[in-house]
Amino acid sequence: MSLKALLRPRTLPFFRPWAQAPAVGCRYLAHVANIEDIPNEDDKPFTVPVSEASFETYNFDPPSYSLETTKSQLKQLYHDMTLIRRMELAADSLYKDRKIRGFCHLSTGQEAVAVGIEHAITRDDKLITAYRSHGMTLMRGGTLKSIIAELLGRQDGISFGKGGSMHMFCEGFYGGNGIVGAHVPVGAGIAFAQKYSEKPHVTIDLFGDGAANQGQVHEAFNMAKLWDLPIIFGVENNKYGMGTSAERASAMTDYYKRGQYIPGLRVNGMDVLAVMSAMKHGKEYVQAGNGPLLYEYATYRYAGHSMSDPGTAYRSRDELKTERGNDPISSFREKLITWGVFSDDQAKEVDRRIRQRVNDEVAEAERSPEPELKADVLFQDVYVRGSEPRQRRGRTIDETYYA
Amino acid sequence: MASPRLFRPAARLLSSRLSATRPAFPQTACTPSILRFRGYATQNGTKEVTVRDALNEALAEELERNQKTFILGEEVAQYNGAYKVTRGLLDRFGPKRVIDTPITEAGFCGLAVGAALAGLHPICEFMTFNFAMQAIDQIINSAAKTHYMSGGIQPCNVTFRGPNGFAAGVAAQHSQDYSAWYGSIPGLKVVAPWSAEDAKGLLKAAIRDPNPVVVLENELLYGQAFPMSEAAQKDDFVLPIGKAKIERPGKDLTIVSLSRCVGQSLNAAAELKQKYGVEAEVINLRSVKPLDVETIIQSLKKTGRLMCVESGFPMFGVSSEILALSMEYGFDYLTAPAVRVTGAEVPTPYAVGLETMSFPQEDTIVGQAAKLLRL
Numbered sequence: 073m074s075l076k077a078l079l080r081p082r083t084l085p086f087f088r089p090w091a092q093a094p095a096v097g098c099r100y101l102a103h104v105a106n107i108e109d110i111p112n113e114d115d116k117p118f119t120v121p122v123s124e125a126s127f128e129t130y131n132f133d134p135p136s137y138s139l140e141t142t143k144s145q146l147k148q149l150y151h152d153m154t155l156i157r158r159m160e161l162a163a164d165s166l167y168k169d170r171k172i173r174g175f176c177h178l179s180t181g182q183e184a185v186a187v188g189i190e191h192a193i194t195r196d197d198k199l200i201t202a203y204r205s206h207g208m209t210l211m212r213g214g215t216l217k218s219i220i221a222e223l224l225g226r227q228d229g230i231s232f233g234k235g236g237s238m239h240m241f242c243e244g245f246y247g248g249n250g251i252v253g254a255h256v257p258v259g260a261g262i263a264f265a266q267k268y269s270e271k272p273h274v275t276i277d278l279f280g281d282g283a284a285n286q287g288q289v290h291e292a293f294n295m296a297k298l299w300d301l302p303i304i305f306g307v308e309n310n311k312y313g314m315g316t317s318a319e320r321a322s323a324m325t326d327y328y329k330r331g332q333y334i335p336g337l338r339v340n341g342m343d344v345l346a347v348m349s350a351m352k353h354g355k356e357y358v359q360a361g362n363g364p365l366l367y368e369y370a371t372y373r374y375a376g377h378s379m380s381d382p383g384t385a386y387r388s389r390d391e392l393k394t395e396r397g398n399d400p401i402s403s404f405r406e407k408l409i410t411w412g413v414f415s416d417d418q419a420k421e422v423d424r425r426i427r428q429r430v431n432d433e434v435a436e437a438e439r440s441p442e443p444e445l446k447a448d449v450l451f452q453d454v455y456v457r458g459s460e461p462r463q464r465r466g467r468t469i470d471e472t473y474y475a
Numbered sequence: 476m477a478s479p480r481l482f483r484p485a486a487r488l489l490s491s492r493l494s495a496t497r498p499a500f501p502q503t504a505c506t507p508s509i510l511r512f513r514g515y516a517t518q519n520g521t522k523e524v525t526v527r528d529a530l531n532e533a534l535a536e537e538l539e540r541n542q543k544t545f546i547l548g549e550e551v552a553q554y555n556g557a558y559k560v561t562r563g564l565l566d567r568f569g570p571k572r573v574i575d576t577p578i579t580e581a582g583f584c585g586l587a588v589g590a591a592l593a594g595l596h597p598i599c600e601f602m603t604f605n606f607a608m609q610a611i612d613q614i615i616n617s618a619a620k621t622h623y624m625s626g627g628i629q630p631c632n633v634t635f636r637g638p639n640g641f642a643a644g645v646a647a648q649h650s651q652d653y654s655a656w657y658g659s660i661p662g663l664k665v666v667a668p669w670s671a672e673d674a675k676g677l678l679k680a681a682i683r684d685p686n687p688v689v690v691l692e693n694e695l696l697y698g699q700a701f702p703m704s705e706a707a708q709k710d711d712f713v714l715p716i717g718k719a720k721i722e723r724p725g726k727d728l729t730i731v732s733l734s735r736c737v738g739q740s741l742n743a744a745a746e747l748k749q750k751y752g753v754e755a756e757v758i759n760l761r762s763v764k765p766l767d768v769e770t771i772i773q774s775l776k777k778t779g780r781l782m783c784v785e786s787g788f789p790m791f792g793v794s795s796e797i798l799a800l801s802m803e804y805g806f807d808y809l810t811a812p813a814v815r816v817t818g819a820e821v822p823t824p825y826a827v828g829l830e831t832m833s834f835p836q837e838d839t840i841v842g843q844a845a846k847l848l849r850l
Contacts, residue, residue, distance in 0.1 A: 198593065232626030239624035246592050246629070251616050257582045258617050261589020261597075268545070268571070268595060291582025298577070453627035454661050456685040461717055461765030464661070469803045 110412050114144040120411070126346035130328050132335035132365070135353030139345055146413050149191060149344050151422055153183040153401045156207040158430040159216055160375075163206065163223055166434070167379045172223045175250075176237045177204040181342075181374035184400035185308055186211045188347025189276055193355060198266065200246040200259040201278040203238040204308075204373075208278070212245035216430065220437035228440035234453065252313075253279060253286025256305070260292040263303035263364075274358045276351075278306045282313020284327050293331050293366070300363035304354045305331070307366070308341065310373040315386040331366035341369030342400045372398075447473045520705030527697040529671035530560045530636075533678040534598065536710045538568050541596060544682060547574040547583060548600030548637075557602045558638065558697055584610035584635070588617045591633035591687070598682060601637035604653045604691065611656070618687035619662030634681045639667070639691035640734060640786050641834060647822035652787035654733065657689045658763040658796070664716050665763040667691040669737040671701035673761055676714030684716060691763070693735045719767035721774070725756035728844055729774040731797055732784040733760040736835060740784050743840035750841070751850050763793060771797060772804045779810035780847055786834045789817040816843050 111118050119138045127134045160178045167176050179186065182204070189199070190211035201208045209219055214230050222229030223237055230240045240248040246262060249255035259277030266273050283289060284307050296303050307327040311318050318325045328336030335357075339350040347369060354365050372395040376383030383392075405419055414422070443449050451464055451473045460475040524532075537544050550557045552565040552575040565573040576583040580601065587599035601607040607614065618631050641650035657665045664686055668674040674692065681688035706712060722737060723744050732740040737759045744755040756774050760767065775781050781801050783794035794815035801813045816835045823833055844850075 200589075229626070231624060231628075234626045235624040239621075241621075241625040241629045246589070247621070247625070249617070251612060254581075254585065254612055254617060257585025257613070258589035258592065260582075261586035261591070262593040263589075264586055265590040265593035265595045268590070288579075288581040288585060291577075291579035292585070294577060294579065295582055295586060453623050453625075455664075456622065456630050457627070459685050461664075463765070463768065 107411055111143070114147075115142050117142055120146070120345060122345050122349045123340070123343060126340040126343055127350065128328065128338040130326075130331075130336035130338075130366075132337050132357075134337070135349045137349075139349045139352075141345075143413050145191065146408055146411075147422070149187055149348075150401070150404055150408060150414075150419070151426065152187040152190070152211065153344060153404065154423060154426050155216070155430070156183045156186060156210060157401055158426050159210060159219065160206060162220065162430050162434050164375070164379070166220070166223065171438070172237070172379075173225060174236060175203070176223065176379045177206075177377065178375040178379075179204045179207045179373070181395070181400070182308060182310060182369075182371045183207060184344040184347055184404070185278075185306075185341045185369045185371055188341075188344040189278075189306075189351050191344075192348045192351030193274065193276065195244055196271070196273045197276065197355070198244050198246065198262045198273065199276040199278070200249065200255055200262060202252065202255060202280055202283060203248070203250050204280070205238065205240060205248040209240040209242065209245060209248065212242055214240060214242050214245070216433040217437045217440075220434050221440045224437055224440070225442065226437060226440035227443050228437065232453075233443045253283040253289050255279070256283065256286070256289045257292040257295070259305075260296050260301055260303060263296065263301040264299065266302055267299070272359055273302065274355050275301075275303045276306060277303055278308055280313060281307055281309040281311065281318045281325075281327060282316070282321065283307075284309075284330060285313075285322055293334055293364070296364040297331075297334050300361065302358045302361075303364045304351070304358055305334070305364060305366045307368045308371055309368050310371050312373065312377070312386065314377040315381065317386065326368075328366055328368035331364070334364050334366045336366040336368065338368040338370060341371030342398050342403070344400060344404055371400075447471065451475075520708070521702045522708060523700040524671040524703040524708075525698055525700045526668070526671050526674045526692070527558065527560055529675040529701075529703065530678055530692065530697075531562060531564075533675045533682075534561065534564060535567065537598075537679055537682045538564065538572060540710070541682075543594070543596045544598065545572040545574065545595065546598040546600060547576050547587060549576055549578055549583075549602050551575060551600050556600075558694060560692075560697070561600070580606050580609035581613060584613040585617060587633055587635075588613050588631060588687075591618070591631045592621065592629060596632045596634075596682065598634045598636060601635065603642075603649060603694070604637050604639040605649050605651055607635065607637065607653070608651075614657070614663070614687070614689070615660050619660050622686070623662055630685050631687050632685045633687045634678075634684075634690060635687070636678065636681070636690035636692060638694035638697070640693055641818075641823055641830075642694040644825060644827065644830065645823075646825040650823035652691075652785070652818065654691055654763050654785070654787055655792045655796070657691070658766075658793060660764075662687065663764060664688045665691065666716055666761060667693075667734040667763055668761065669693075669696065669734055669759050671703050672707045672712075673714065673720075673759070675703070675707060676712055677716065677761060680713045680716050683713065688716070691734065696735055696738075699738075714761065717762045717765040717767060719761055719770040720759045721756060721770070722759045723755070723757040725754035725778065727753045727778055728755040728780045728782060728848060729758065729771070729778045730755050730782050730784055730840070730844070731758045731760060731771055731774075733763065733793065734786070736784045736786055739835060739837050740840060743837045743844065746837065746841050747844055751845065751848075753844070753848060753850070755844065760793075766796070766800070768800055768804060771800065772808075775801060775805040776808045779808055781805070781809065781813035782840075782844060782847060783813070783815040783817075784835055784840055785815075786818045789815070789820055792817060811847055811849075814843055814847050816840055
């Protein structure tokens with residue numbers, strides 16, 4: 073099935089009996105319960121249920137199984153997830169057109185994690201993640217155009233064309249980090265700074281199931297608990313670290329229990345409402361000074377590890393098909409239609425507008441010039457402005473750059 | 476007994492007169508030191524200070540000056556520092572700002588980098604730089620490169636410090652010199668102090684610098700005392716990063732050195748003078764990155780001969796770089812091939828005799844200089 077097929081509206085059964093689901097990958101399936109008293113107003117709060125199968129806890133009370141929200145927020149969640157999906161698909165086709173170089177890791181399938189987290193925290197909270205970062209960057213406030221332009225290596229890129237796919241930064245967002253596991257203690261340091269500066273905010277420190285086996289991840293756990301840092305570690309378990317399945321890499325795949333002395337929670341990462349509810353709950357817990365938490369978002373990556381990986385050698389087509397049946401966007405869309413938040417036509421209109429917006433911003437990004445090919449640009453930003461060394465060597469002595 | 480009594484009132488008179496005139500001439504503070512009156516008061520103001528105390532003073536002053544600064548590392552707080560460099564800081568600044576970490580270099584180094592990304596100015600102490608090899612990914616990939624990768628929107632003001640190079644009888648795993656390793660990385664600044672003034676001025680500069688800076692100290696120098704000028708004793712004393720110092724002027728040979736080897740080179744220069752009447756100019760690099768190419772080449776133009784002295788491994792080292800630069804910038808001025816005296820290409824042995832054979836000694840430097848000068 074092509075990625076584009078995902079965007080075709082599909083008829084999914086509203087309720088799936090658990091018994092029917094296959095044994096693997098069935099942990100969380102969209103479960104649409106009817107709700108009553110949906111307000112007409114877009115901004116009037118009401119409560120929606122969160123599926124009871126959304127959480128597994130470890131030394132931790134489960135989050136609320138109902139979530140107070142508004143129609144406009146629910147629509148926004150749908151909008152944001154669809155926007156990430158369209159952006160990633162645009163990146164996919166730009167890569168195939170050979171316009172994007174090097175690495176490009178897509179997060180199709182994992183949108184609910186990025187969107188659910190962002191809607192449960194504020195802009196004062198900090199977030200750091202690994203290299204599958206396009207969606208997070210968009211959620212943290214990076215513009216679509218600047219992200220695409222960065223992928224294209226253009227001047228208007230969010231890092232001015234110097235970072236590329238894995239290295240995007242903005243206010244409250246610390247990348248985009250390319251060394252598996254290394255950013256986890258860095259995230260602990262961001263939380264340390266929040267505590268040191270007596271700020272009441274939290275840090276979200278995301279990494280993958282592959283990174284979870286890195287030694288320094290456990291060093292970070294230790295210090296975070298030792299010093300009660302305001303941090304929520306999050307394992308985005310998409311079941312594969314590159315082509316190695318979690319079972320083949322981890323002696324124990326209950327990642328939420330791996331903090332040992334840190335309370336943990338496994339969340340259905342395919343359900344944006346579950347992620348949101350879990351994050352709200354976790355943020356309250358951490359803000360109360362209880363120390364760190366370890367979350368595991370059970371999710372799935374549709375694409376290969378990176379663009380050079382078709383993602384078929386190490387997993388079956390059946391598995392992919394099953395996981396796609398549990399798509400975070402289409403299942404959420406079904407929910408919203410069932411609940412009467414929007415109609416099928418309105419959803420299609422949202423999709424259409426997003427497609428148009430992505431097309432427009434991609435075109436605009438493509439119009440952005442490449443960075444100027446001069447030494448001033450090449451050597452700029454190696455050091456903080458005003459503190460640069462007087463001279464730096466280029467390829468030859470004649471290309472030596474004098475600041 | 477009589478003389479102090481006699482002199483005391485006069486001294487008081489002198490000092491009060493000086494203090495009365497001081498506000499009238501504030502610009503004296505800005506004049507180059509060479510033009511300044513070097514009299515009785517300055518002579519008296521110089522104080523013998525160990526490198527350890529100079530580093531301690533620099534840390535205390537910077538912790539005092541900036542609330543965003545804190546120090547973390549193994550045994551820095553309650554134990555007062557494995558080498559007592561952080562002695563007394565816990566008592567003075569409390570556990571919030573002087574932090575003992577678990578023995579997890581990658582972890583606490585990464586944490587320091589994260590705190591720096593989030594706007595603090597951490598000082599990350601490694602018990603020795605040999606252990607920082609566990610964390611070198613954080614220093615290079617997380618600290619040095621982030622500012623560039625972010626297109627200049629994400630600075631990282633962090634200082635990494637600790638003893639570097641060999642100590643006495645600690646064998647291979649505890650004896651490596653990392654000057655060349657860190658010196659090769661764009662985005663880092665690297666300093667290597669020798670004297671007490673170097674130690675204080677460079678560490679303070681490193682902490683204030685908005686980039687990640689690696690301060691490579693030397694364990695064997697910690698207990699060594701150096702004269703410290705009155706200016707250097709003040710809390711605003713900062714040395715510029717990237718500027719070398721001519722420790723001994725000369726006209727026949729340029730010896731470029733860093734860290735502990737500066738002292739050895741100075742002794743060797745004295746011996747060269749005494750034995751052969753040769754005037755060797757000794758340059759203390761102070762800063763490995765950026766490297767003060769100008770001072771080296773200026774000196775080379777004057778002397779026509781260049782020798783580098785360092786205790787790192789010979790291959791791809793600081794000396795190799797300086798020799799390459801002398802080819803690029805000073806080939807026409809060289810009257811003899813430039814030479815280097817370095818550590819030997821062996822993992823440092825434990826036995827004292829073998830250890831001595833592994834690192835430059837004063838007679839090695841003198842011998843090599845004599846050969847270079849065809850004496």
